[in-house]
Amino acid sequence: MDFDKIEKFVAKEYGINLSAYKSKQLIRRIENFMQRVGAKNEIEFINILSMDKNISKKFLDHLTINVSEFFRNKDLFLDLERKIKEHLNPEKNTLKIWSAACSIGAEPYTLAIILDKITPNKKHNILATDIDQTVLEQAKQGIYNKNEVKNVDDDLLKKYFIQVQDKYQIIDEIKKRVIFKKHDLIMDSYETGFDLIVCRNVVIYFTQETKNEIYRKFYTSLKPGGLLFVGATESIYNYRELGFEKASTFIYRKPGGN
Numbered sequence: 001m002d003f004d005k006i007e008k009f010v011a012k013e014y015g016i017n018l019s020a021y022k023s024k025q026l027i028r029r030i031e032n033f034m035q036r037v038g039a040k041n042e043i044e045f046i047n048i049l050s051m052d053k054n055i056s057k058k059f060l061d062h063l064t065i066n067v068s069e070f071f072r073n074k075d076l077f078l079d080l081e082r083k084i085k086e087h088l089n090p091e092k093n094t095l096k097i098w099s100a101a102c103s104i105g106a107e108p109y110t111l112a113i114i115l116d117k118i119t120p121n122k123k124h125n126i127l128a129t130d131i132d133q134t135v136l137e138q139a140k141q142g143i144y145n146k147n148e149v150k151n152v153d154d155d156l157l158k159k160y161f162i163q164v165q166d167k168y169q170i171i172d173e174i175k176k177r178v179i180f181k182k183h184d185l186i187m188d189s190y191e192t193g194f195d196l197i198v199c200r201n202v203v204i205y206f207t208q209e210t211k212n213e214i215y216r217k218f219y220t221s222l223k224p225g226g227l228l229f230v231g232a233t234e235s236i237y238n239y240r241e242l243g244f245e246k247a248s249t250f251i252y253r254k255p256g257g258n
């Protein structure tokens with residue numbers, strides 16, 4: 001594949017520097033996408049992207065799908081911290097948490113850091129899943145670049161990361177709090193008994209029908225009183241129909257519990 005041509009086009013069209021992403025996975029992703037839109041080569045592909053704004057937008061989404069960072073939308077994680085204290089009694093209960101579509105692990109490790117902050121002597125269970133084995137391997141490594149930790153407060157950065165040259169490695173103490181597993185939100189069955197499910201920045205790629213199906217399964221997977229935390233553009237307009245209450249703009253609660 002002539003990656004250079006696509007790289008130049010993407011830089012010009014979307015302002016994204018693909019050389020920062022250059023990896024087998026990205027090439028595989030682009031090839032998959034090219035196949036889907038029926039492009040036989042790079043020139044044909046670039047023509048399609050130039051002519052069809054809708055496909056062009058989808059391609060951009062496709063490219064950024066693995067992007068993640070610690071404390072993504074920081075204010076919302078601060079809100080989550082308050083809601084965990086308010087609703088889940090983490091001092092008393094050992095919480096079972098699921099970070100669904102966790103990508104490179106920044107999200108489940110953020111949860112582990114928050115819980116360590118509020119209950120330093122307690123070990124909660126965090127399951128982190130993704131459909132993509134490559135990102136799961138990266139997540140298990142727990143090594144991040146500056147951009148991915150840019151929202152981490154300095155004191156937390158010092159406490160929970162080891163800086164190795166220009167990279168940031170999550171400390172073992174936090175790493176071992178998270179179990180990573182491959183899981184497809186569409187095809188696989190869901191575990192149950194969760195106090196908190198975090199699913200952010202993935203359902204935007206799914207149809208409304210699939211979204212509803214996933215939210216229904218999350219509802220079943222949550223304990224009564226459990227919380228569902230979604231992405232900053234993903235408020236669930238039909239949350240009542242699905243059985244949830246609103247705990248805040250991006251946090252929903254399954255009624256019941258204490």
Ligand SMILES: C[S@@+](CC[C@H](N)C(=O)[O-])C[C@H]1O[C@@H](n2cnc3c(N)ncnc32)[C@H](O)[C@@H]1O
Binds near residue numbers: 064065102107131201
């Ligand atoms: C943009 S990332 C979101 C990462 C993290 N949740 C966040 O908000 O920063 C989307 C992730 O969803 C994963 N994904 C896509 N389709 C999926 C599916 N059907 N089941 C599980 N994960 C999926 C991708 O592999 C990718 O890692």
